[in-house]
Amino acid sequence: MASFPTVAGKVAIVTGSARGIGEEIAYELAKRGAKVMITFTSETSQSRADALVARIAALQNGATSASVRADLALPESPDIIVKATLAAFSTSTIDILVNNAGINLNCPLAALTSAAFDSVFDINVRGAFLMTRAVLPHLPATPGARIVNISSQGARRGFPDYTVYCASKAALEGFTRALAVELGGAGHTVNCVAPGPVRSEMMDMLPEGVVEFQKKRTPMQNRVGTTEDVAPIVAWLVEESSRWVTGQTIAAGGGIEVL
Template identity: 50%
Template sequence: MPANNTPRTLEGKVAIVTGASRGIGAAIAHDLASRGAKVMITYSSDRSKQPTDELVAKIKSETGSGATDVQCDLKDPSAAKQIVDATVKAFGLKIDILVNNAAVISDKKIEDITTGDFDEVFYTNTRAPLLMVQAVLPHLRRPGRIINISSVGARAAYPGVGLYSASKAALEGFTRNWAAELGKDGTTVNCVNPGPVETEMLNKVDQSIKGPQFEATPIEKRAGRVEEIAEIVGFLAEGRSSWVSGQCISASGGHAVY
């Protein structure tokens, strides 16, 4: 048996985590598996195939939970059904947890944004979570758990990331409304808003944006760690979070933007 002291609070559950080849998504997938869940990991490109394979192997060896993956382009409206079908086929069970984590970022200022940029960001960050929820609902074991990964950028103003911020603000709006629509059977819908976190995506952000973010973070003036975000998602996926819904939870080290 793998060495794993985490309580198996999600034993027998099935989870989907989008965009989980690396970064926050990978940490979330590993955390859910350590709690006993079987995990479907999605990744977008051939470049992500090797890290995804390594993550699946790591999850299996370290947690003893089932894990597999599927490649898809979440900008494609057919991707959501493809992911759900692959999950049901792999695990032969209902789906209990959906984590909408996949995202892309644009660092263009107003005058440089194109309609193509708009479509890429909103299709991935906002439309894809909607399509994922629609595809999962017929297979969702009630009460289910839907967790969206947003950003402190949804409520902050940093020059050059307005498109990304707007897409995440829209995802927060979806979160509150989905919670109202789906709560009748105990299903919860929540959002986690990370501040700057040590990821590949953060490395792509210009220092002129990152610097003020770190300075506005009271806890140690640092970026967060992926495990710190995954712990919150893990709690929201468990039964003990049953009275928490429609919330956008800041995980930002006290980031002073609200």
């Protein structure tokens, strides 16, 4: 278990962190000493957020956490999350933001409605933009802040019936590169982590044939990833030691992108 306090005392927001990849990222940052705000939107995730707060408290390593319920499809939610974070940790600074919350959509283009398009872009793209804008006034002067956006292999590959999802993740990668330039002068880094298939509730909604195909195409042990495979990569990107990496997309897919 990584227990070295590489981000001790740092204030972090991880969106969509009561379950799935976000939950593991939040726990990994806590293992490294951070104060973590856990965000969620589904009523069913309240108990999972509570359980994660308890797990983090049990680490007894100085890490703390709190949770806030806010729907990132709503433009007002990022300010609610930021206010809750500043209050929970009695701070005026937010050091780390991980834009992880996201949804998928399986829909051939011919059947796509404008509302369905918006439902994906409102969360996967606008949610990350507005969340990031909301933390800007609170970023530390020095050392720099860390922003990590969770993309997907779908940003750079073609998956039929997933045009909107793939396009939303490509937008997130474009946002990452431009913002890295915009914030570089202040010493803040902005990067993406692009997982390949990872066992989670989102993956449970994929057709089994798609998952099997992706396993075959994954050089590393022909398996899907786990949340534990991905979280330490995000954790490194929020540590001081990653300060010379910015504007990048780090593939976290067992090599799926090289085939």
